[in-house]
Amino acid sequence: MPDRIRLDGRVAVVTGAAGVIGTATVRLLAERGARIVAVDRRAADLQDAIKSLPASAQALAVTADVTSEDEVADYVRTAVEKFGTIDVFYNNAGIEGDIAPITKYKLEAFRRVLDVNVVGVFLGLKHVLPVMLKQNKGSIINTASIAGLIGSPDIAVYSASKHAVIGLTKTAALECAGTAVRVNCVCPGLIESRMLSAIIDGRNPGNARVPNDKVAERIPARRLGQASEVASIVAFLASDDASYVSGSAYTVDGARTAG
Amino acid sequence: MPVTLDPDAAAVFKAFQEAGRPPYETLTPKEAREFYLAGRPVTNPEPPELKSVEPLAIPAPHGSIPARVYTPKTLRQAGALAPCLVFFHGGGWVIGDLDSHDVVCRILADEGQLIVISVDYRLAPEHKFPAAVDDAIAATKWIADNARKLGVDAERLSVGGDSAGGNLAAVVAIAARDGNGPAIAGQVLIYPAIDFAMTHPSHSEPETSILLTHSVIRWFRDHYLTGAADVHDWRASPARAKTLIGLPPAYVLTAGADPLRDEGDEYARRLKEAGVAVIYRHFAGQFHGFFTMGKLLQQANVAAREIGVWLKALNQVVV
Numbered sequence: 001m002p003d004r005i006r007l008d009g010r011v012a013v014v015t016g017a018a019g020v021i022g023t024a025t026v027r028l029l030a031e032r033g034a035r036i037v038a039v040d041r042r043a044a045d046l047q048d049a050i051k052s053l054p055a056s057a058q059a060l061a062v063t064a065d066v067t068s069e070d071e072v073a074d075y076v077r078t079a080v081e082k083f084g085t086i087d088v089f090y091n092n093a094g095i096e097g098d099i100a101p102i103t104k105y106k107l108e109a110f111r112r113v114l115d116v117n118v119v120g121v122f123l124g125l126k127h128v129l130p131v132m133l134k135q136n137k138g139s140i141i142n143t144a145s146i147a148g149l150i151g152s153p154d155i156a157v158y159s160a161s162k163h164a165v166i167g168l169t170k171t172a173a174l175e176c177a178g179t180a181v182r183v184n185c186v187c188p189g190l191i192e193s194r195m196l197s198a199i200i201d202g203r204n205p206g207n208a209r210v211p212n213d214k215v216a217e218r219i220p221a222r223r224l225g226q227a228s229e230v231a232s233i234v235a236f237l238a239s240d241d242a243s244y245v246s247g248s249a250y251t252v253d254g255a256r257t258a259g
Numbered sequence: 260m261p262v263t264l265d266p267d268a269a270a271v272f273k274a275f276q277e278a279g280r281p282p283y284e285t286l287t288p289k290e291a292r293e294f295y296l297a298g299r300p301v302t303n304p305e306p307p308e309l310k311s312v313e314p315l316a317i318p319a320p321h322g323s324i325p326a327r328v329y330t331p332k333t334l335r336q337a338g339a340l341a342p343c344l345v346f347f348h349g350g351g352w353v354i355g356d357l358d359s360h361d362v363v364c365r366i367l368a369d370e371g372q373l374i375v376i377s378v379d380y381r382l383a384p385e386h387k388f389p390a391a392v393d394d395a396i397a398a399t400k401w402i403a404d405n406a407r408k409l410g411v412d413a414e415r416l417s418v419g420g421d422s423a424g425g426n427l428a429a430v431v432a433i434a435a436r437d438g439n440g441p442a443i444a445g446q447v448l449i450y451p452a453i454d455f456a457m458t459h460p461s462h463s464e465p466e467t468s469i470l471l472t473h474s475v476i477r478w479f480r481d482h483y484l485t486g487a488a489d490v491h492d493w494r495a496s497p498a499r500a501k502t503l504i505g506l507p508p509a510y511v512l513t514a515g516a517d518p519l520r521d522e523g524d525e526y527a528r529r530l531k532e533a534g535v536a537v538i539y540r541h542f543a544g545q546f547h548g549f550f551t552m553g554k555l556l557q558q559a560n561v562a563a564r565e566i567g568v569w570l571k572a573l574n575q576v577v578v
Contacts, residue, residue, distance in 0.1 A: 001260055001460055002513060002524045002541045009540035033539070082572075084565035136267055136557040137544070180265045180544060240515075240543040243263050 004241040008033035011083040012238065013075065015066055015124060016093030018045035020193035021143070023052065024227035025090055028235045030057035034088060037079040041065050041093075066093045066120030069127075076127045086131045088238040091124040092143040094161070096195050099202025102156045110157045117161035118168070125172050125183075132181045139238045142169050142185040144249060146257045149187060154203050162187075166249050173247030182246035184237045189253025190215060192224040221254025262466040262515045265544030271302075271555050272469055272546060284478035288353050288384060295354045303362040304553035304560065307369040308332065315376065317401045324394050325379040327357045328409070329368040335574065340407070342373040342415035342574035344447065345399050345431075349422030349548075351479030352383050352391050363421070363551050363563075370567025373574065374411055376402055380427065384482040391483075392494045395427040396434050403441030415574040417445040417507075419566075421550050422471070422519070423479070425451025429497040429526070436505050443507045445573045447566055449550050450512060450519050451526070454498035455480060455490040459521035469516045471547035476518055498526060503533035510569045512540045512562060517547035538569055 002008070012029045016022040017038035026038050026049060036059040040046040043063045050061050062078050064071035079086050097113035098105065121142050132138030147155060148162030165185055172183040190196055192212070204210050216223050230252050236242055237250070251257055264272060280298075283291040315326040334341045344367060348360035357379045368375040380394035399418060406413035418428040425448040432446045457476070461467045468474075484495060493500040503526075511527040513520045520541075527539035542549065545558050553559040 001521050002515075002543070004260075004543065006541070008527075009538050035538075082568070084568035085561050134557065135561040137265060137561075178266065180267075240263075243544070 005236065005239045006033050007088065007235070007239060010034045010087040010238070011037065011079060011085050012088035012090065013037040013039065013079050013086050013128065014090040014092060015039040015120070016143070018042050018049050019092070020195070021188065021191060021227045021230050022090075022092050023049040025092070025231040025234050026059070027053060028228065028231040029088065029090075029238065030054060030059060032235055032239075034238075035083050036060065037062060037075065037083070039064050039066070039075045039093070066123060067115045069123055072123040072127050076131065080131060085135060086128055087138055089124065089128045089132075089138070089140045090143075090234055090238070091121050091128075091140060093120050094143055096155060096158050096199055099154045099199055101154055105156060113157040113161055117158070118164045121165050121168055125168060129172065129176070129181070133176065133179060137180040138182070139242070140172065140181070140183045141234050141237045142183070144169065144185040144187045146187050146189045146251060146253045149249070149251070149257055155199060169249065170247050176246070180243075182237075182242070184242075184245060184248045184250065186230055186233050186237070187249050187251045187253065188225065188230045189251065189256040190219060190224050191227055191230060193227060196224070219254045219256050220258065223254065225252060225254055260460070260464065263544060264516060264546065265558065267556050268516075268545050268549060268558075271552065275470070282472065283354070283475050288382075288482065292354045292356070295350060296356070296359050299359055299362070299551075302552035302554055304366070306362045306365040309365055309368060310334070312365070317378070317398045319394060319397045321381075324398050325357065326398060327361070327364070327377045329364050329375040329377070331368040331372055333372045334374070335372045335571070337412065339410060340412035341410055342371075342417070342444070342570070343402065343406075343409070343411040344371060344373055344375045344570065345402055345416065345418045346375050346377045347380065347395055347418070347420035347424035347427040348377065349420065349424045350382075351475070352388075352423045352483040353479050354382070355423075360421075360424075360551065366553070366563045367419075367566065370563050371570035372567070373415075373570060374409070376409075387482075388484050388489050389492075389494050391423075391427060392430055395431050396440055399431050399435070400440050413441060415444050416441060417447065417570065417573065418443055419447030419449070420451070421449035422547065423452055425449050426453065426497065429453065430494050432506055433493060433497055433500045436507075445508045445510070445570065446506070447570070448509060448511045448523070448526070449562070450514050450517055450547050451523055452519055453496065453522040453526045455484065455496045457518075459525070461521040462518045467516050467518050467520060469546040471518055473518055498522060503530050503535065506530060506533065506535050508536040508573060510538045510540070510566055512542065512550070514545040514547050514549055515541070515543040516545065519547060540565065
């Protein structure tokens with residue numbers, strides 16, 4: 001009997017595939033049977049991410065910058081040419097930007113974060129949605145953040161960009177009315193990753209690293225999250241098990257934003 | 260297992276219910292064939308324009324097997340020879356013919372950029388098991404033997420079909436592996452009938468009994484098989500083959516609302532375990548028969564395009 005959480009034969013496009021959460025998600029989607037189109041700007045890291053997949057996985061690496069409309073159109077075209085369709089789109093690429101208070105934030109840096117985190121997500125939606133709407137079916141998952149739900153000192157633009165992702169998600173879900181195309185986002189909390197370290201280090205200049213225990217004190221779960229724990233929500237939202245879930249923002253944060 | 264139909268599939272199912280068509284099992288086979296064919300224009304999408312569509316008569320011990328050759332405008336020729344998909348139509352071995360699956364064959368030829376030869380094997384109850392199997396094997400062999408004349412590359416010969424046709428394609432692939440037929444490059448099994456024991460859960464769950472109802476399956480079976488012993492014959496139930504090792508690469512498609520769902524799912528899994536390269540696709544929100552309904556159900560077009568892409572990757576000539 002087919003398992004509704006399985007993704008056998010589904011074609012999944014993942015952007016930011018070379019990042020910690022992207023790589024963990026690519027791996028889980030492949031383990032559940034999906035065929036993968038892995039997209040990232042960093043070609044070498046992308047190859048490493050693909051190499052870590054199980055031997056049975058079918059995966060294709062495409063180097064692209066999500067802020068370039070031509071390159072976005074290219075990865076969408078490649079997916080359709082190589083695998084016939086796109087069933088799942090994990091619209092995940094994003095950057096944290098500089099870590100500084102608003103009064104000291106450089107305009108150029110601010111615009112760069114908006115470009116990747118908002119324009120990149122928008123372009124992904126713009127080019128993948130027509131493929132899915134044409135077939136009346138598909139699942140899109142955007143990566144927002146708990147910073148898209150609450151304020152976050154020193155990462156104002158990151159927070160603003162993730163608030164925007166939630167807005168894009170809800171709007172896209174409504175624009176898919178009457179079809180089986182679903183659009184959701186995940187809001188990861190403090191996930192053990194390069195990005196989290198960069199944010200914490202940026203907020204605490206000096207030689208001594210802030211220990212993870214210290215960070216965990218402010219999380220009700222009393223630990224950092226793992227990338228695999230975000231991946232499992234993405235894989236769920238990608239699957240038919242989530243057939244009535246659309247327009248949602250799923251927090252994966254160990255209750256960090258619960259109260 | 261609960262089945263949630265996609266919105267378009269739910270709408271089509273509702274329209275079918277409201278149309279109040281008589282169930283096939285209340286008709287004679289001849290009437291059922293007429294009803295089946297008459298429904299096609301409502302559900303079939305606009306066919307792509309092909310280079311040519313020609314009739315063919317395949318010699319067989321009992322006379323000849325009618326067939327139809329579809330040549331698309333874009334053909335992946337190498338040295339004037341092109342890959343070919345031998346197609347067996349669905350219809351429970353009782354109904355269906357070259358016309359009922361004409362549009363589907365045109366689409367597959369166009370999407371796969373290959374020659375499709377659709378085979379009009381003999382139907383039950385006039386010709387019971389294993390007449391359909393004999394014809395399917397004989398036609399495949401003849402096409403391989405006459406490949407050059409047909410412009411077909413015998414090295415790139417695949418078989419495929421939907422439902423009863425998927426059953427015949429799976430059987431032809433097994434027979435060919437065992438020496439009774441040419442080398443087969445790939446098998447396209449669209450919600451195939453795999454095991455006549457009909458003991459998988461999807462054969463009794465009420466939510467799978469949509470277009471292909473539990474009752475019509477039994478009507479088909481009783482017309483096709485000569486008796487209970489046939490159930491165990493791998494030529495009727497490919498699941499009963501001694502081993503699946505050595506079978507050609509497979510594209511296996513199942514639908515959520517389909518009594519045949521679980522046997523297709525299991526066959527895909529067993530093929531994988533036997534070391535066969537398998538693309539398994541489960542269309543959870545669709546019902547048995549959706550593949551021919553591209554006018555109403557977009558997932559049919561998704562599946563056709565995917566099969567085309569799969570056939571193209573399968574038949575690539577490495578220069």
